[in-house]
Amino acid sequence: MKPLYNKSDKQSVLAFAKKLKNKTLREVCDPIILKHTYSGKGNFGQILEKYYFQYEPNSESEADFNEIGLELKSSPLKQLKNKEFRSKERLVLNIINYLEVVNQDFTTSSFWKKNASILLVFYLYNANQNLLDYIIKLVDEWNFPENDLEIIKRDWETIKKKITDGKAHELSEGDTFYLGACTKGGKGGNERLQPNNTLPAKQRAYSFKQGYVNHIIASIANEAAGAYGKLIKSSTEVKKKSLEEIVLSKFKPYYGLSVDQIVKRLGIKLNVNAKSFYASLTKAILGVELDKEVEEFEKAEIIVKTVRLKENNLPKEDISFPTFKYKELIEEAWETSEFKEILEHKFLFVFFQFVNGQLIFKKVKFWNMPYKDILQAKKVWVKTKAIVSSGGIVKKVVNKIRYTNFPNKRFNTVSHVRPHAQKANDTYPLPTKDKVTQLNEYTKHCFWLNSSYIRDEIYLK
């Protein structure tokens, strides 16, 4: 067979790869593959390697096109109503070898050896289509921008340190900013040995957070970068300081000031009563224009939460998350549940406190939920799922008020379940009719973080 491309010539590989644009696997591959049935995750990539690039899929520690140091990765896209592309999920890279990583440094790491340069193939996912018919939309080589690489290096060091400390089983995507350690493989819980601890740890792989992949996509698709404001202005800054330190240094000059004083000092006009006031204030302090998103926060999928504390340090309110759909909740497994996914994000808490009736800016804090507390939150989730599954939501009805069996604040120190709806009749359908009320739909509820937990484990720590 005639050679399709020269695998030791990067330009040749890239040119051949780019022929994939706006094509499907069915169109570009030998018809013999149509005789096979392919399903499940990962097969798109395997078919691409085997039948388009015509080499055997491997799990080598070297890059796929190792002569030119190029790793091939394919990943699904979704399309927004405005036609822009977004990543359907995180981009999963090579598996972390816990036993080996402790002896590596970044430049000799398996992560860097394999992924320093990536040939990305993004296809448009469609749940109703055979994967052979997904349309390939974006194809390009990806090399890390200098400033991103500094953050990724620090992320890698964070992951390595946790493994070195014998805490591989406690790894969380919330530990890091752009580069995550996501679980990979096996519903039965693929586990591996870890150094410095006899406990096995779930298998994990390096991955780019979905938010980071979105920026890769925007960059490849040449979408206007205007909607984002950069926090990091110079590469010398990010070489000296972590993203965390850079953010803290911007906020610190305002600690102890009242909201009015901050607004005055910033020289901006903000409507104190507007719903977006705190988000705007945060952006103004960070030096990002109000109509733009903070690029680094989007890439790291940082969830910003503003908390107003009472004089006794207790937050005025608990913290809510998006409502859950009862029918979806009961189909979920904890490991891949929406709630766990949220809790494994990196958070930025912005604390204000009422002092003599005035709102004073106290501090900001980066935080992600410790492993032991994730286990506590799991108990709340498990109980909630069981209650919904059994049709046992309502405990009793008194004066038309429905009291529920959902886990309350006494049940758990971390989290509880409460309504989060516009009205009691703002509902989601139930999978099982409620035994007490015979209702087949119920007021929207969500998981909340307890205010006392915010105080003790986030604000005071």
Place this chain on the structure above:
DNA sequence: GCATGATCATGC
């Protein structure tokens, strides 16, 4: 003064 159920207000 808090826990819990209920709901408001804004913005997209």
Place this chain on the structure above:
DNA sequence: GCATGATCATGC
């Protein structure tokens, strides 16, 4: 119309 952050109302 709904998601989200914010807040209220009642009872103990």
